[in-house]
Amino acid sequence: MAAPRASLHLVASTWNRGTRGIRGLSSAVAPENSQRKGRTLLQFLANRFYDVEILREYLFRKQISKVHKENRSFTYIKERYGPYIAGAYFVLKQGGAVKFQGKEWIRSTGRGYFSPQLLNFQAVPIEAVDASDCAINYEGLDNLLILKELQSLSLQRCPHVDDWCLSRLYQLADSLQELSLAGCPRISERGLACLHHLQNLRRLDISDLPAVSSPGLTQILVEEMLPNCEVLGAEWAQGLKPGPEEQSRDTASPVPA
């Protein structure tokens, strides 16, 4: 059992390097013309050879598990240094930025994201997190939800933040004042309905959410739901745009990956 699995691993890793481009394209939801060729070639092979089919499935699984791996919690750091350091470490590792109370923003600087000076802030609560463009998902959110003093959270353009994640934000209801969800491709009005728990919210950015079916109406309903909150959303005319123009805007905006 061990031998074939090891060889499969080898094959997969070499293939992985060679077909990275094609694989990336094949996972796209809407294939473009330039992508179609590579896609159909792999599809053609997969339809005829079981090995290729299994290989593609294996690569697909690997892609999924990579996101999960990146979002695991750092239990050891949390136990040793406390929740603030664990949260900061997680955000910096993902490529975001954190702000300890009364301190400057700390941004990740490429490889050396874990600087020893971080350990000086063990007892200082984190008040703001900027996780824009991070691959954070439902499980990774664990690391942020333990930051009970968090006042400002930015999840702009996070590709894996979805409605399920929003349903967990109630745990920050006591402290959270600012929340930005702009540009998250998987957030819809169904998730936004859960934000009614956040009664201390002062500012909410829900602009440019492609999965929301009627942005104008949603914004009005969210404003009704959170009367003390300033809701930044779609301009009133956005829902009225003619069809073709909207389509061109959609294709122009790159989907963050």
Next chain:
Amino acid sequence: MFRGAVRLCAARGHLGRALSTRSGGSTLDWAGKVSEIKKKIQSVLPGGAWNPLYDTSHLPPEHSDVVIVGGGVLGLSVAYWLKRLEKQRGAIHVLVVERDHTYSRASTGLSVGGIRQQFSLPENIQLSLFSVDFLRNINDYLAVVDDPPLDLRFNPSGYLLLASEKGAAIMENNVKVQRQEGAKVCLMSPEQLRNKFPWINTDGVALGSYGLEGEGWFDPWCLLQGLRRKVQSMGVLFCHGEVTRFVSSSNLMETISGEEVTLKRIHEVHVKMDHSMEYQPVECAIVINAAGAWSGQIAELAGIGKGPPGTLQGTKLPVEPRKRYVYSWHCPQGPGLETPFVADTSGAYFRREGLGNNYLGGCSPTEEEEPDPGNLEVDHDFFQDKVWPPLAQRVPAFESLKCLVHLQVRSAWAGYYDYNTFDQNGVVGPHPLVVNMYFATGFSGHGLQQAPAVGRAVAEMVLEGHFQTIDLSPLLFTRFYLGEKVQEHNIF
């Protein structure tokens, strides 16, 4: 060899005839007919569509390791987990037999699609927690390489159960159990309720329990199609037909205490094809009864419950179809975006549907006024008499429906519960006497939300012989014989 020769002769015959008719025709005609002849030849060649002997491609296979009766969400979930937990790729052949391939009467598509952890029974809570996890990661579990990801349309708005003074103590107890199992549920006093949901009238409410995480509603059709797509890609076969007969053998055995019992084993399942008299006997090792509301009939076909009353042989599967109505109405001043799935003290429930102040709701009738389950017609008076009054009392905004009620009820439909008359809980696992029939049925309205977990439990039972992930031994069939009720209080 002989068949090949016959085919060749037939091919020649076709060609010869085609040529002979051609001689009289014009040349223009000839060019058009060439491609037709080519097609004919191709269809006659081995592997082609034309077959001089009887064509059986529409029939199910003659052998299958597992036959699943019922292709709803429970049956498909069992198929999925069987294929996923098999030790070797392609080790088990699974056939799913579904009578109604449009799912027009299946409970799956007609349900309201809610999921909650607010049950009183620990097993139900665990099943639901597992299912929520499955639904959250549905695109990992049910991913098919070249297909687009599934959009489950999950509304994480939570359930709000209300209890009167009488039920408050029970509710408190239930919430304790739910929290122990890991569900995120909080208790709310009437005052807290009024603060959070200003549209609610808390008269007669002593306590509310509100699910904070992993509760809400989703698109059942999406789950069904996702399972179907995945299961098909894993090599499960589907068949559009009806199970009409089980061929079984019986064995007279003696228990330790000297009692004589007859053990039965099903060898063949007769699958009658839709709209025709022909049937195909399918030889099988294991039958899974996931026929939902009709699983009682399937059990009877297998001889379950045919014996002197009071014995194990005479114990029927107490699952029967019960009709439940769902109404959809519009109320311009109704509760807003924060509205959870509200279950009133009276048993009536409603939830928001979409953004335009539309609502879905219904109520379970009492035992005496149970409607006739023969058809799926909707009784509109039921809304007037039973559903609307308690809801209007709970949410005063609905009061405005009073004068315009016929205009405002937008649509209504009915669906079946696979109602377990014994204790309103599911039946899982093998039958003690018909040894190779397994149940996954009787969930009395919460089968959809628990299907992913139940499928796994049944698959583990089939493959390993015992439950691994969630221990469902209280839900085994033997409880009907022993008279041990596993009561679930939160059924509506």
